[in-house]
Amino acid sequence: MTDKHQGALIAIAAVVALAAGGVAIAGATGGERDDGDGAQADRPITGEALARARAAALEAVGGGRVTATEAGDEDGAYEVEVTRPDGRRVDVQLRGFAVVGTEEEPAGDR
Numbered sequence: 001m002t003d004k005h006q007g008a009l010i011a012i013a014a015v016v017a018l019a020a021g022g023v024a025i026a027g028a029t030g031g032e033r034d035d036g037d038g039a040q041a042d043r044p045i046t047g048e049a050l051a052r053a054r055a056a057a058l059e060a061v062g063g064g065r066v067t068a069t070e071a072g073d074e075d076g077a078y079e080v081e082v083t084r085p086d087g088r089r090v091d092v093q094l095r096g097f098a099v100v101g102t103e104e105e106p107a108g109d110r
Contacts, residue, residue, distance in 0.1 A: 042070055043070065043071050043072050044068075044069050044070065044071065045069040045070070045071040045078055045080070046071075049071065049078070050069060052097045053069065053078045053080050053094055053097060054066050054069075054080060056080075056092070056094055056097050056098070056099060057080035057082050057092035057094065057099070058082060060092050060099040060102060061082050061084065061090050061092060061102065062084075063084070063085070064082040064083055064084040064085060064090075065082065065083050066080055066081070066082055067081050067082070067083045067089070068080075068081035069081070077093060077094060077095050077100070078093070078094040078095075078097075079091055079092065079093050079094070080092045080094065088104060088105075089104070089105040090102055090103065090104050090105070091103045091104075091105065
């Protein structure tokens with residue numbers, strides 16, 4: 001093998017190793033945030049749970065558009081952000097797909 005080919009193979013191996021390391025780091029963090037108490041936050045609701053949470057939240061606030069979701073606090077609760085037709089945003093907290101609270105976001109948070 002010539003020095004030119006050997007150098008190219010080393011460069012390719014380095015790029016592959018860096019890419020694999022990046023994938024491993026991304027997989028380990030999962031794009032989630034640890035709030036300091038070991039609980040994961042900002043994980044979106046998915047699958048059948050999303051459909052059920054969306055329906056419960058929209059019914060609770062009288063309609064609108066779901067603009068964000070969050071799953072999995074220590075109690076297994078969900079939070080669904082609904083933007084109403086007039087632009088106001090409401091966070092709906094759910095446990096077992098039952099509404100346990102709502103909180104309208106202040107106008108300055110829009």
